[in-house]
Amino acid sequence: MKKSLGKKPLAAPAPVWAVGAYDLEGKPNAMIAAWGGIVSSKPASIAVSVQKARHTYAGILKHRAFTVSVADVAHAAQADYLGIDSGKDIDKFAATGLTPVRSELVDAPYIDEFPLIVECTLTNVLEVGVHVQFIGEIADVKVDEDKMSGSAPLPEAIQPLIFTPGARTYHGLGQLVGKAFSMGLEYRKK
Amino acid sequence: MKKSLGKKPLAAPAPVWAVGAYDLEGKPNAMIAAWGGIVSSKPASIAVSVQKARHTYAGILKHRAFTVSVADVAHAAQADYLGIDSGKDIDKFAATGLTPVRSELVDAPYIDEFPLIVECTLTNVLEVGVHVQFIGEIADVKVDEDKMSGSAPLPEAIQPLIFTPGARTYHGLGQLVGKAFSMGLEYRKK
Numbered sequence: 516m517k518k519s520l521g522k523k524p525l526a527a528p529a530p531v532w533a534v535g536a537y538d539l540e541g542k543p544n545a546m547i548a549a550w551g552g553i554v555s556s557k558p559a560s561i562a563v564s565v566q567k568a569r570h571t572y573a574g575i576l577k578h579r580a581f582t583v584s585v586a587d588v589a590h591a592a593q594a595d596y597l598g599i600d601s602g603k604d605i606d607k608f609a610a611t612g613l614t615p616v617r618s619e620l621v622d623a624p625y626i627d628e629f630p631l632i633v634e635c636t637l638t639n640v641l642e643v644g645v646h647v648q649f650i651g652e653i654a655d656v657k658v659d660e661d662k663m664s665g666s667a668p669l670p671e672a673i674q675p676l677i678f679t680p681g682a683r684t685y686h687g688l689g690q691l692v693g694k695a696f697s698m699g700l701e702y703r704k705k
Numbered sequence: 706m707k708k709s710l711g712k713k714p715l716a717a718p719a720p721v722w723a724v725g726a727y728d729l730e731g732k733p734n735a736m737i738a739a740w741g742g743i744v745s746s747k748p749a750s751i752a753v754s755v756q757k758a759r760h761t762y763a764g765i766l767k768h769r770a771f772t773v774s775v776a777d778v779a780h781a782a783q784a785d786y787l788g789i790d791s792g793k794d795i796d797k798f799a800a801t802g803l804t805p806v807r808s809e810l811v812d813a814p815y816i817d818e819f820p821l822i823v824e825c826t827l828t829n830v831l832e833v834g835v836h837v838q839f840i841g842e843i844a845d846v847k848v849d850e851d852k853m854s855g856s857a858p859l860p861e862a863i864q865p866l867i868f869t870p871g872a873r874t875y876h877g878l879g880q881l882v883g884k885a886f887s888m889g890l891e892y893r894k895k
Contacts, residue, residue: 529743555838684860
């Protein structure tokens, strides 16, 4: 039996993505977005939603660029802090000890300590209620080279944080369940 | 040391969401979207990206509605199958044994066996390269009542599937790492 919870932004999993941008004065800043996802395979594009009151908002619009640094379990507390205080008031890199790195491809900083980085140029801005969705075309993905398997990031090594709206908790990645485009074949009629 | 992987749609975690829609003939269909995420808190809105060639595409446009049924670990193989074959050729509900339920709120079906359902009316259609992003305003969220804690879905009971692009694997949810808006407070200056 299902229970109605109403018009709420509840779905799982949600990401824990640090959105990096230079502010209007050129200082590096990062905030956490849990509202976001990949939007297109080609050109590879990713979306994050930001409220207009956030310090990051004007910076992305000015520099037409942002990065997504995927938070991992090892840096959960630092990532959470990036979603608590504002870069208006404080240098969150100094507060957490995280290191901003200037992207060579887009006008935005990323977080050196996070294992998986997506560098983006801004292509679409869409206001949806209280949030503004920024879509960026992916200029490059960078991964810690010891956290790869073949040509792809290894999920068990990346250990991305997973956020659940409603419960407002972070979890790590659990056990391997199976391979996509493979385990479903048992339902295909012979 | 970080390694460049190029312009690829790699970020984690990605969801495993069954997008439900009636087709042009009114038959229920569902496909899997891993490209999607919450877009706005108010009005609560969610996005999924669909390619124009998919059977689901025209159905969402005709009925101006879709649902997101969050796939769980227990139904990983069925969910995977929904991303393999097309509703053009086959009744995927019959093939998997999953049960389509007509939403009372929006003109779309959801999957009874999946634990967390989001019912949406279509509000925005945005073409981004090879994908079209559908944004829907959330009319209701429904959760199996034995998988809640207080007024929110309990992540450990929901057991949402987690997809990792690149590796193309499904994982379950891992251990609790901490509470959001709480574990980061240690970095706030007293």
